[in-house]
Amino acid sequence: MIKLSITGKLHTLNTEFFIARRIIRGRKGRRKISRPTARIAIAGVAIGIMVMILTLSIVNGFQLSIKDKVEGFNADVQITKLDNNNSYEPAPIEREQSFLADLKKLPNVKHVQVFATKNGIIKTKTENEGVILTGVGSDYDWSFVKKNLVKGTVLDIKDSAASSDIIISKSTAAALDVDTGSKLLIFFITKTGGADSAHFSYEQRVKAFHVKGIYHTGLEDFDRQIVFTDIAQIQSLNFWNPSQIGGFEVLCNNFDNLDSLESDVKNIIDVKLNAQSIKEIKEPMFSWLKLQNTNAIIIISLMALVSAIAMVSALIVLILENTNMIGLLKALGARNLNIQQIFLIDGAYLIVTGMVIGNILGITFCLLQQYYKFIPLDQSTYYVAYVPVHFSWLWVGLLNLCTFFVCMVMLILPSFIVSRITPVRTLRYS
Numbered sequence: 383m384i385k386l387s388i389t390g391k392l393h394t395l396n397t398e399f400f401i402a403r404r405i406i407r408g409r410k411g412r413r414k415i416s417r418p419t420a421r422i423a424i425a426g427v428a429i430g431i432m433v434m435i436l437t438l439s440i441v442n443g444f445q446l447s448i449k450d451k452v453e454g455f456n457a458d459v460q461i462t463k464l465d466n467n468n469s470y471e472p473a474p475i476e477r478e479q480s481f482l483a484d485l486k487k488l489p490n491v492k493h494v495q496v497f498a499t500k501n502g503i504i505k506t507k508t509e510n511e512g513v514i515l516t517g518v519g520s521d522y523d524w525s526f527v528k529k530n531l532v533k534g535t536v537l538d539i540k541d542s543a544a545s546s547d548i549i550i551s552k553s554t555a556a557a558l559d560v561d562t563g564s565k566l567l568i569f570f571i572t573k574t575g576g577a578d579s580a581h582f583s584y585e586q587r588v589k590a591f592h593v594k595g596i597y598h599t600g601l602e603d604f605d606r607q608i609v610f611t612d613i614a615q616i617q618s619l620n621f622w623n624p625s626q627i628g629g630f631e632v633l634c635n636n637f638d639n640l641d642s643l644e645s646d647v648k649n650i651i652d653v654k655l656n657a658q659s660i661k662e663i664k665e666p667m668f669s670w671l672k673l674q675n676t677n678a679i680i681i682i683s684l685m686a687l688v689s690a691i692a693m694v695s696a697l698i699v700l701i702l703e704n705t706n707m708i709g710l711l712k713a714l715g716a717r718n719l720n721i722q723q724i725f726l727i728d729g730a731y732l733i734v735t736g737m738v739i740g741n742i743l744g745i746t747f748c749l750l751q752q753y754y755k756f757i758p759l760d761q762s763t764y765y766v767a768y769v770p771v772h773f774s775w776l777w778v779g780l781l782n783l784c785t786f787f788v789c790m791v792m793l794i795l796p797s798f799i800v801s802r803i804t805p806v807r808t809l810r811y812s
Contacts, residue, residue, distance in 0.1 A: 398720060401711075402727035405704060419699040420732055426692030427736025427789070428743065430685040434781055435744030437685075441678040443770030445671050449637065451599050451765070452667055454526030455608055456660050457495075457631035458640055459647050464656040471500055474626035481650045485632070488650075490643040492635040495521045498616040498628030502568040504609075509558050511606075513550075515568065517613035523633060527597055527610065534562040534595030537610060544614035547594035551605035555596050564593045568609075570619055587619060600761040632657075686785055689736070690792035697729045698796050705803050713805040722797040729793045730786075737782055748773045 463473045477496060486494055498517040503510055524536045527549065537547050548566070560566065570587045591611065599605055617624060634643050644659040651657055661668045701708070708721055748771045751757060755768040 398723045398727060402724045402731070405700070405707075405724070405728055406731055419696045423692040423696035423732050424736040424739065427689045427733055427785075428740035430689035431737050431740025431782070431785060432744040432747075433685045434682045434785070435741070435778060436747060437678050437681045438777060438781065439744075439748045439771040439773050440769060441674050442774075443772040444764075444766065445674060446772050447766050447770045448601075448667070448671060450526075451601050451604070452664055453637070453660055454530075454599070455601075455604050456663055457497075458634035458637070459632040459644055459657055459659050460497075460629055460663060461632065461647065461651055461655055461657050462629035464654050471620075472498075472628050474498070474620070474622050475629060475655065477625050477627050479630075479652070481652065482630075484650050485630075485647065488643065488646050490634050490636065490639045490646070491632055493523050493633040495519065495523060495631050495633075496613060496627045496629075497522075497631050498613050498620075498622075500570060500616050500619055502570045502609075504554070504558060504566050504568050506558050506560070506566070511554055511557055513554065513568070513609045514607045515548075515570075515609050515611055515616065517611055517616035517628070519613045519627075527595075530597045530599045532596055532598045534593070537594055537612065539612050544618065545612040546589075546591050546615070547611070548591040549595040549597060549610040550593055551608065552596055552598035553602060553605045554609070555593070557606075560593060562593050562596060566591050566593065572619055572621070574621065589615065589619065591615075600765045600767060602762060602765075682781075686788050689733075689785065690789045693729055693733060693789050694792055694796050696732060697725060697793050698799065700728060701725055701796070701799050708800055708803045709805040712803070718798075718801045721800045725797050725800065726790070726793055729797075730790060733786055733789045737785065741778070741782065745773070745778070 461475075463475050465473055482494070485491060496519045500515045500517070501512070502515050503512050518537075518539065520539045520541055522539070527536055531549075532552055534549070537545055537549060539545055550560075550566075555561065558566070567588055567590055570589070571584055572587050574583050574585050597605075613627065614624070616622070616628070617626060632643070632647060634640050640659055640661065644657060647657040711721055712718075751769055752771045752773060757769040759766055759768055761767045
């Protein structure tokens with residue numbers, strides 16, 4: 383231990399920390415070659431941390447934005463009849479089910495609603511557009527549609543009378559050159575003879591609808607297809623009874639619990655029914671989103687490696703620049719381990735300095751983009767109108783801890799250079 387007088391007071395400091403601080407202060411001299419090297423190392427760590435924070439924020443933001451839109455069109459879990467029909471026109475099931483009460487009591491269930499779908503073709507005087515008519519009931523959760531509605535209003539669905547209003551997408555409206563209030567004819571191919579009849583044929587049917595609202599999500603594959611209408615229209619077109627529906631949609635209160643919810647739903651529904659999560663229904667989309675995690679891991683790994691290499695270079699220069707001091711310390715009886723600790727402390731100081739700068743830059747950028755959205759994107763290509771960011775203090779803290787650990791581990795090997803330095807050689811030329 384060493385006693386130092388600072389501003390008239392006695393303080394006891396650890397020897398390694400004291401010498402490390404003297405080296406850092408001495409690094410600021412004009413002739414020290416370690417000065418630019420240390421600055422480069424600090425800049426490398428700062429850029430690495432900033433890029434890692436931005437990568438995680440943007441990837442998570444992008445995944446959440448796309449996931450929310452896909453969920454809005456399909457819900458989290460769909461319950462339909464168990465058969466081999468994989469089309470958008472499933473066989474009907476009864477609206478009244480014995481498991482509904484237990485389903486709504488499940489801890490992860492946010493909402494349950496009925497639905498039915500049917501393929502159709504919208505025809506105008508000059509254009510045709512294939513669509514999927516999605517029939518919803520009075521229990522439908524309109525929050526997603528309202529958030530993306532650009533014109534008009536949502537449907538006012540009542541159980542007493544069928545509504546002839548529809549909601550179409552902005553892209554469909556542009557392709558057909560129609561607006562709210564416009565009348566549209568939609569053509570269907572329907573199986574006659576009843577839903578469960580063994581003897582049936584197919585006939586073409588046409589219905590007139592009025593555009594009540596126009597929405598826009600940016601997911602063109604969905605926007606060009608999905609048209610919302612009253613479920614009573616689907617029942618009428620398919621010759622179903624009012625008690626028959628296409629299935630149930632279950633909304634989850636936390637997407638992280640979706641797998642658990644799907645398992646719980648399968649355990650309580652009838653054996654003649656099937657439950658599928660949105661991950662299964664839109665498996666290609668979620669596989670693509672999952673692939674973004676791999677890209678993020680690659681970028682973060684490369685940035686951590688660059689930061690570590692920059693720190694290794696700075697530490698080697700710092701050691702070589704202070705060989706005379708190392709020789710003197712050894713001559714005074716210092717062990718290699720003590721000297722290694724001195725330079726590891728200096729390395730930690732440079733790492734922390736770079737991390738502080740990188741965190742300030744990365745977090746500031748994320749918060750500015752999150753609130754002001756100053757970097758736009760082509761929505762037709764990226765599905766979102768601006769660069770989305772999702773910021774979490776938890777993983778930023780974990781990211782900093784992991785980066786510090788990796789850099790410090792990488793510094794252990796070059797710190798063994800001090801064991802190769804002998805007092806005789808260094809003091810001879812000092």
